[in-house]
Amino acid sequence: MVDFVNLPTWMSLLTIVALPTLAFCGLSTWVCHRQSKGIYPLASDASRDIGGYMISIVGLLLGFILVNCWDDMKHAQLDLVDESQQLIVISRLVEQFPLADRQSVHSALIEYIDLTTEKEWPAMIKGQPQPFTRPAVLKLYNILARIEATTPTQVEVYSNVIPLLNNVVELRNQRLALAAGTMPLAMWWVVLFGSTLAMAVLVFFPADNASNYPALITLFTAMFSLLVYVIIILQYPYSGEVRVEPTLMRQARATIIHEY
Numbered sequence: 651m652v653d654f655v656n657l658p659t660w661m662s663l664l665t666i667v668a669l670p671t672l673a674f675c676g677l678s679t680w681v682c683h684r685q686s687k688g689i690y691p692l693a694s695d696a697s698r699d700i701g702g703y704m705i706s707i708v709g710l711l712l713g714f715i716l717v718n719c720w721d722d723m724k725h726a727q728l729d730l731v732d733e734s735q736q737l738i739v740i741s742r743l744v745e746q747f748p749l750a751d752r753q754s755v756h757s758a759l760i761e762y763i764d765l766t767t768e769k770e771w772p773a774m775i776k777g778q779p780q781p782f783t784r785p786a787v788l789k790l791y792n793i794l795a796r797i798e799a800t801t802p803t804q805v806e807v808y809s810n811v812i813p814l815l816n817n818v819v820e821l822r823n824q825r826l827a828l829a830a831g832t833m834p835l836a837m838w839w840v841v842l843f844g845s846t847l848a849m850a851v852l853v854f855f856p857a858d859n860a861s862n863y864p865a866l867i868t869l870f871t872a873m874f875s876l877l878v879y880v881i882i883i884l885q886y887p888y889s890g891e892v893r894v895e896p897t898l899m900r901q902a903r904a905t906i907i908h909e910y
Contacts, residue, residue, distance in 0.1 A: 655882060655890040656775070666882065667875040671868055678853045678867035685856060704848040705870065711844065712877040715833070719884035722832045726825065726887035726894045733821040734902040736814050737763065741906045743814075746807045747797055754793045756906060762786035763903040766822075767896045774829035774888040781826060787819055825888075832885045841881070845874050 654662060737759055744755045762783050769782035794815070799808040849871055856863050887894050 655777075655886045659891055662882075663879065666879040667872065670875050671871045674849055674853055674871040675864055675868040678856070678864040681853060681856055682861075682863050700851060704844075704851055708844045708848045708874070712841065712874065712881065715837070715841065716877060716881050716884070719832055719881050722828060723884050723887045723894075726828050729821050729824055730894055730896075730898050733818055733825070734898040736818050736821075737902050738905050740811055740814050740818070741909065743807050743811050746801075746804050747799075751793070751797050755790065758786055758790045758793055759906055760903060762790070763899050763906075767899050767903075770826075771888070771896045774826070775893070777830060777886060777889055779826040779829040781822070783822060787815075787822075790815055829886070829888045832887075833881075841878065845878060849874065 654665075657665075741756055741759055744752050747755075765783045765786055770780065773780050773782070794808075794811060797808065799805040849867070852870065853867055883890050883892050
């Protein structure tokens with residue numbers, strides 16, 4: 651699925667929106683043409699009622715999924731803001747320690763950001779997140795474990811740095827989890843099968859007076875297809891043309907180097 655997300659926009663729109671819309675429009679036109687000649691046997695009030703219920707249920711399901719995917723996208727953006735800011739805060743707090751300790755922490759922070767932007771992010775774009783920053787995180791913990799806080803100020807600073815580093819690790823884990831996609835494969839089968847089945851019921855069980863029915867089918871198919879397309883795009887916050895970029899990480903790196 652992530653390979654599809656990384657396709658050019660025109661290609662994904664053609665596959666998800668244009669082709670299904672044209673296919674269902676053509677089928678609906680054929681069905682209505684045969685019905686107007688009295689040679690189409692599939693027509694009943696019960697089937698049309700069921701089709702209406704199915705459209706409502708699938709529409710609500712797609713709307714619910716869309717809202718959740720949008721929330722995940724916003725969380726991805728806000729988590730990146732928090733992760734970048736906390737890295738800067740850590741670099742500023744360690745200014746209370748001796749020069750050698752400060753240099754070690756700053757070097758480890760720069761290494762963490764470099765691994766994030768140069769290795770983790772490309773893997774996240776491909777939907778194959780890997781914790782490439784783990785060595786830098788372990789190095790930071792080891793450096794902080796060797797630091798001796800001798801003054802009250804250093805003790806207070808040290809007690810704040812460790813929780814900040816824990817938060818950075820947690821935010822990184824959330825970022826990697828979101829990069830793998832926010833919807834399980836089973837949910838995708840439900841969405842695609844439910845949408846296709848609902849539209850098929852509408853197409854093959856038309857109303858008695860179906861002169862404008864193909865236009866209605868076209869509108870419904872386009873609407874459902876666009877919803878599915880937006881859900882596909884949003885469920886991978888770090889992939890595709892609409893994605894979260896590591897710009898804030900690079901800005902944090904520049905800030906740490908400048909202040910160092």
